Each structure stands twice: as structure tokens, then as C-alpha cells.
Amino acid sequence: NAGVTQTPKFRILKIGQSMTLQCTQDMNHNYMYWYRQDPGMGLKLIYYSVGAGITDKGEVPNGYNVSRSTTEDFPLRLELAAPSQTSVYFCASRQAGGSTDTQYFGPGTRLTVL
């Protein structure tokens, strides 16, 4: 199993450009998550999904959009990139079942907005 995969690994955007960060998991997990990690700030939840067709905002959703049309895929869309969105983005998934379940993380996408 590949687990959670993310593409691209690195990307540089200009202010105002848009892009989609891809996330795919092959573990048939119901829950999927998008986090951003800023230096010294831990991980902040952007959006999450409890299943296909269902998404919810996390702590820092402004400037982002998501969709969940299939169980496997959970893309994150940046419509008008801003320097404040420079960060490392992590996708994660877990099986439904309760608060004890482990989240499995992808390797991350490093995004720079100039």
C-alpha cells in the first residue's frame, strides 16, 4: 500500500495565482484532513471530511476550498495565492471508529508564494 500520497512535493506560486494540491489515500479511510505547518506553530487544521460528499471547516479555512467526490481523493484548492499561504501542507487520513484512531500523514507539499 502506498498510504497517503501528495503532489506536488514543492511549488512556487506568484501572488494571485491558483493551484490545487492533490491528496490520495489507498486505505479506504473515511476521514481525510488538510493541515498547514508553519515554523514553530505546530499544525493547524484547514478542512476535513468525514466521507465522500461531506466537508467541514477547520481552524484556518480562509483562502482555501476542498471537495470530496470519492473516498480516495481530497484535493485542496488555493484560488488567489497570498504570501501568508507560504507553508508546508500535509494531508492525512484515518478510519472512522472513534477518538483513538490513528491519523496517517502524507509526506507534505512545500508551497512558496512570492
Added chain:
Amino acid sequence: GDSVTQMEGPVTLSEEAFLTINCTYTATGYPSLFWYVQYPGEGLQLLLKATKADDKGSNKGFEATYRKETTSFHLEKGSVQVSDSAVYFCALSDRRGSTLTFGKGTMLLVSP
């Protein structure tokens, strides 16, 4: 709301030294508690977890005990190795178990 506070790093140790990384939390109800580890250039991996008071999670020589009375989940290891150098994150789950709240992370640097 829920929150997690970790000691600031970096924590710098020599190989075979004893490690403690402090973690305290604020939450309603009885959350599950986790330690995740992030090696350079990688995503986070679960290190250990505890689901109720007085539970001890353990893995790879690391241990942490869920202390409800002090709302703490301190990470310990008796003898660290250079390969333990990484960033360690304490986290708790919300009441529904849907999301995790992370601390800011503590960098550990182990020298030979």
C-alpha cells in the same frame, strides 16, 4: 476550546541521556492523547497513544502516561539515540474523535 502546550525546544542531549518532553492539555471531557514524531523532510507518524486516565502508551523505548489529575502526557525515554533526533508533537482528539489539536512541537537534537 481545546489546547495543547509543549515545552519549547530545541532540546539538546548527548546519546544515552534521559529524555523528558513536557505536554499539558486543556479539554472538555476525556480526550485521547497522542505523541507524533516528524523526522526531517517527512510527514508525521504516530509514536504512541493513550485513551483513558492512567493508561501508559509505549513504543520504541518511548513512554507517556495519561495523568488526568495534572492534565499531562509527558514523553520520556531512558536512553536516547542520534536517530531519535526529530520534532515531537503532542496532540489530543476532540470529544467526537473527528479532529486532533496539536501542540507547537518540540525539536530534539541528539549528539554522539
